[in-house]
Amino acid sequence: xxxxxxxxxxxxxxxxxxxxxxxxxxxxxxxxxxxxxxxxxxxxxxxxxxxxxxxxxxxxxxxxxxxxxxxxxxxxxxxxxxxxxxxxxxxxxxxxxxxxxxxxxxxxxxxxxxxxxxxxxxxxxxxxxxxxxxxxxxxxxxxxxxxxxxxxxxxxxxxxxxxxxxxxxxxxxxxxxxxxxxxxxxxxxxxxxxxxxxxxxxxxxxxxxxxxxxxxxxxxxxxxxxxxxxxxxxxxxxxxxxxxxxxxxxxxxxxxxxxxxxxxxxxxxxxxxxxxxxxxxxxxxxxxxxxxxxxxxxxxxxxxxxxxxxxxxxxxx
Amino acid sequence: xxxxxxxxxxxxxxxxxxxxxxxxxxxxxxxxxxxxxxxxxxxxxxxxxxxxxxxxxxxxxxxxxxxxxxxxxxxxxxxxxxxxxxxxxxxxxxxxxxxxxxxxxxxxxxxxxxxxxxxxxxxxxxxxxxxxxxxxxxxxxxxxxxxxxxxxxxxxxxxxxxxxxxxxxxxxxxxxxxxxxxxxxxxxxxxxxxxxxxxxxxxxxxxxxxxxxxxxxxxxxxxxxxxxxxxxxxxxxxxxxxxxxxxxxxxxxxxxxxxxxxxxxxxxxxxxxxxxxxxxxxxxxxxxxxxxxxxxxxxxxxxxxxxxxxxxxxxxxxxxxxxxxxxxxxxxxxxxxxxxxxxxxxxxxxxxxxxxxxxxxxxxxxxxxxxxxxxxxxxxxxxxxxxxxxxxxxxxxxxxxxxxxxxxxxxxxxxxxxxxxxxxxxxxxxxxxxxxxxxxxxxxxxxxxxxxxxxxxxxxxxxxxxxxxxxxxxxxxxxxxxxxxxxxxxxxxxxxxxxxxxxxxxxxxxxxxxxxxxxxxxxxxxxxxxxxxxxxxx
Numbered sequence: 032x033x034x035x036x037x038x039x040x041x042x043x044x045x046x047x048x049x050x051x052x053x054x055x056x057x058x059x060x061x062x063x064x065x066x067x068x069x070x071x072x073x074x075x076x077x078x079x080x081x082x083x084x085x086x087x088x089x090x091x092x093x094x095x096x097x098x099x100x101x102x103x104x105x106x107x108x109x110x111x112x113x114x115x116x117x118x119x120x121x122x123x124x125x126x127x128x129x130x131x132x133x134x135x136x137x138x139x140x141x142x143x144x145x146x147x148x149x150x151x152x153x154x155x156x157x158x159x160x161x162x163x164x165x166x167x168x169x170x171x172x173x174x175x176x177x178x179x180x181x182x183x184x185x186x187x188x189x190x191x192x193x194x195x196x197x198x199x200x201x202x203x204x205x206x207x208x209x210x211x212x213x214x215x216x217x218x219x220x221x222x223x224x225x226x227x228x229x230x231x232x233x234x235x236x237x238x239x240x241x242x243x244x245x246x247x248x249x250x251x252x253x254x255x256x257x258x259x260x261x262x263x264x265x266x267x268x269x270x271x272x273x274x275x276x277x278x279x280x281x282x283x284x285x286x287x288x289x290x291x292x293x294x295x296x297x298x299x300x301x302x303x304x305x306x307x308x309x310x311x312x313x314x315x316x317x318x319x320x321x322x323x324x325x326x327x328x329x330x331x332x333x334x335x336x337x338x339x340x341x342x343x344x345x346x347x348x
Numbered sequence: 349x350x351x352x353x354x355x356x357x358x359x360x361x362x363x364x365x366x367x368x369x370x371x372x373x374x375x376x377x378x379x380x381x382x383x384x385x386x387x388x389x390x391x392x393x394x395x396x397x398x399x400x401x402x403x404x405x406x407x408x409x410x411x412x413x414x415x416x417x418x419x420x421x422x423x424x425x426x427x428x429x430x431x432x433x434x435x436x437x438x439x440x441x442x443x444x445x446x447x448x449x450x451x452x453x454x455x456x457x458x459x460x461x462x463x464x465x466x467x468x469x470x471x472x473x474x475x476x477x478x479x480x481x482x483x484x485x486x487x488x489x490x491x492x493x494x495x496x497x498x499x500x501x502x503x504x505x506x507x508x509x510x511x512x513x514x515x516x517x518x519x520x521x522x523x524x525x526x527x528x529x530x531x532x533x534x535x536x537x538x539x540x541x542x543x544x545x546x547x548x549x550x551x552x553x554x555x556x557x558x559x560x561x562x563x564x565x566x567x568x569x570x571x572x573x574x575x576x577x578x579x580x581x582x583x584x585x586x587x588x589x590x591x592x593x594x595x596x597x598x599x600x601x602x603x604x605x606x607x608x609x610x611x612x613x614x615x616x617x618x619x620x621x622x623x624x625x626x627x628x629x630x631x632x633x634x635x636x637x638x639x640x641x642x643x644x645x646x647x648x649x650x651x652x653x654x655x656x657x658x659x660x661x662x663x664x665x666x667x668x669x670x671x672x673x674x675x676x677x678x679x680x681x682x683x684x685x686x687x688x689x690x691x692x693x694x695x696x697x698x699x700x701x702x703x704x705x706x707x708x709x710x711x712x713x714x715x716x717x718x719x720x721x722x723x724x725x726x727x728x729x730x731x732x733x734x735x736x737x738x739x740x741x742x743x744x745x746x747x748x749x750x751x752x753x754x755x756x757x758x759x760x761x762x763x764x765x766x767x768x769x770x771x772x773x774x775x776x777x778x779x780x781x782x783x784x785x786x787x788x789x790x791x792x793x794x795x796x797x798x799x800x801x802x803x804x805x806x807x808x809x810x811x812x813x814x815x816x817x818x819x820x821x822x823x824x825x826x827x828x829x830x831x832x833x834x835x836x837x838x839x840x841x842x843x844x845x846x847x848x849x850x851x852x853x854x855x856x857x858x859x860x861x862x863x864x865x866x867x868x869x870x871x872x873x874x875x876x877x878x879x880x881x882x883x884x885x886x
Contacts, residue, residue, distance in 0.1 A: 067763035071800055075763055077406030078782070078874065079484040080790065081800040088480030120408050121400070122539060131557070190592050202593045203584050204559060292584040294558035302396075302585075306407070 069307035116310035136295035142215035155230025177224035186290035203292035214291040233265040274330030388577040393590040401544035403524040411875035417546035418524035424785035444509035457527035478538040512789040575883040601861035628872035629854030631783035639809030648706040650847040655699035671853035684836035717752035725754040728776040732759030766802040796820035
C-alpha cells in the first residue's frame, strides 16, 4: 500500500466523529418532531389510560422530563463511554438489543450481495455481447421490471408464487437456507436490475475503445479481451456503485424483514419508531452512519486500487 | 496490479463462504426447523414478540401470552359475571372497604412451588411498589394494604369503598401471580423477572425473541388441562404475511381483532376452505364529538350528523359483517349497560330539519350550510393506518355533504387525533371503549377526570357536564347497588341524549382456522384466547 492511500484513509477516518456528531444531532431533533411523546405512546400501546401520574412517572423513568439539551448531553456522554442507553420498551441496553439483531440483517445483506454479484455480472455481459438480440431484449425487459416493482409488492408476489403455489420455500422465519432465499432475492432484485443495465452500458462503451480494436487486430481471443481488459475497466465505475448499493440494501432490508418476518435490525427499527423508542432509533442511525462511512471508504480504496490514474495522482501528491 | 485480477472471484468466494457460515450456525442451533404442525401442537401467528412475560408490567409483554402463564384471583366472564379462579371464595365487609380472599389450596406453580398467602402478598407488594404506573386502575389509588390472615387467606384493605375491585383484579395485569423463584433480587419486578413461573395452564419452554415462543402444557395445572400439548406462537409482524402463512398451512389459526385485514379475512372466509367464528363484542367503535367550541357545541348539529349517516350500510359494507352495528355506547352484556335507550336511526330528512332549526341553512346556490356567514365545516381525524377508519371517514364525508355539511378529513398517527381534540383543535375523532372487564367503570372514571382519553375535554361544552362528573364520583365510591344501577342509568342516558358519542359498531374477535381444528368458542376478550379448548384432528 502507498503512503498516500494511508493518508487518504486517515483523513477520511478523522472526519467520522464529525459526521456522527451531525447525524446524532439531526436524529435527536427529528425524532422529537414526531407528535406524541414516548411516555404516552407506551401507556396507550399497553392499553391503559394514560393518567397524569402515570405519564409523569414514566417521563422521569425515561428521562424525557429533562430539557432537550440536557437529554442530548447525557446521551452523548453515555455514547462516549460506549453506553448507548436503555430501550424505553424492553428496558435492556440498546447496544445489546441491536447487536443481537445485527447478525440477521448482515446475513440477509451478504446473501443479497452474493446474488447481486453472481447474477448481474453474467447477465450484464450477455446483454452487452448480444446487443439487440432476443436474449438482450428479454434481459432488459426484466431489469426494467425489477427496478420498477416496489419491494414489498415483489416480496408478496414471490411469497405467493414460490411458497403458496409451488411450496418451495417457507413463507416466514429464519434458520435454514430455504428461509433465506426469498428475502435475499427480494432485497437483491432491484439492485440486480440496476447493475445489469449499468454493466451492459459500460461494456458497450468499453468495446468502442481503441484499445479493444487494437487487441482484436493483435489477434487476441475475444474472451481474453473481455476478461483481461474490458471487464477490468468496467469494474472501476462498478465499485462506486457498490458503495451506494449498501445503502439500498440497508434501506430495503427494513421492508423485506417486515414482509418475511426476518428478525433483523430493519424490523426492529419500524417497531421502535412506532413505540417512540428514542434510544434505539438514535443508536440505529449511528450504526448505519458508521457502516455508510466505512463502506464508502472501502469503495474509494478499491477504486484507487483498480484505477491506475488515481494511484499516479496519489503518488504525485 | 495482479491483485485486482483476482479481486472479484475472491470477493465472491468470500461472500459465499461467509453466507454458508451464517446459515450453518443457525442450522446448528436446530431450533428453527421448517414449521411442523402435528396433533399435539397448535401454531398461531402473532404480530409482536410475546415479550419477557412479566406479569406485573405492560409493554412489551403481550397480554395474550401473559394470560397463558399467569392467573388472577378471580375471573371475568363474557356475560359480565365474576367467578372464582385462584381464590375459591371471598367475603366483602359491611362497609365495602375490606375484601377477604380464601385461596385455593390445590394450586402449585409450574416449578412445583406452593401458591399461598405469603406468595400472594409478595406479588401485591411488588406491584404496589410501582403505584404510579398502575394509577389508571382505580383500585390502586384506593388500596391501603394487603395482609395475610392465614396461610391461605389474605385481606385487601381499601381507604374507601370502590365497587369495581373484582373486575380490576380479574384483568390480565398487573394483579397476577409470579412464583417465588421468578422474583428478581430485591423483588423489583417492575424492572425484570428472573423467570416466567406462573400457575396457568401453559409454561414457556422454548423462546427465540422475535421469531417464536413455544408454550407447553403445565402438567401441574390445578384446573382443566388443555387438550393439546403445545402452543407455538410464531411472530409475523406483517398482516399479509400472516394470511399467506395461514394459507400455506404454516399456521393453524388466526385469532384476534385486526390481526389480518378485513379484505384478507373475507377472502379466506369466502374460499370455503376454512372455518370461521366471531366472538361476542369486546369493544365499541364510535365517534367522539368535541363540544368545547364550534358548531358541535350545539346538540342539534351533533344529532343531525347521527341521523345523516346510513350506519347499517356503512358497517356492513366496510367491515364485511365482522362487526355488529352499535346503537348504544355499550352492548347489553356490559354490567349496568342494559338500559332502554332510543336508537338514532338513519333519517336524512330529520337531519336537515334539525340543522334548519339550529339556524344552519342553505343559501341560494350554496352546497354548504352556513350561519351568520360561517360555513358548516367540521374536521375529523382518523388513524391513517387503520383499514376501517379511513373508508368509514370517506363514506361519512359523502353522506354529510348531501345534507350540506362539509367534513374535512385528516389521517394521523395513533395518538395525534385525541391530543388535538383535547386541545380543542379538531371537531370529531374516532374513539373506542376499553372493553371488559374494566368497562363501564373505567369509562366513567376517564370521563370525569382529565386524562388522555379525551372524553373529559370533549364533554366540557355539555350543559350538564358538572352533573355528570358528580354522579360518576358517587357511583364509584357508593356502596348501594340499587343506587349504582340508577346512577349508571342516568349517566349513560345523559351521554346518549346529549349525542356526545356516535356509536358505530361493536368490534369482535375474528377467528379463522384450518378445517382439522375442532370447533371452539372465541372469547369476547382482548387477552384471553381459549387455547385450552382447542384440539386438532391432524
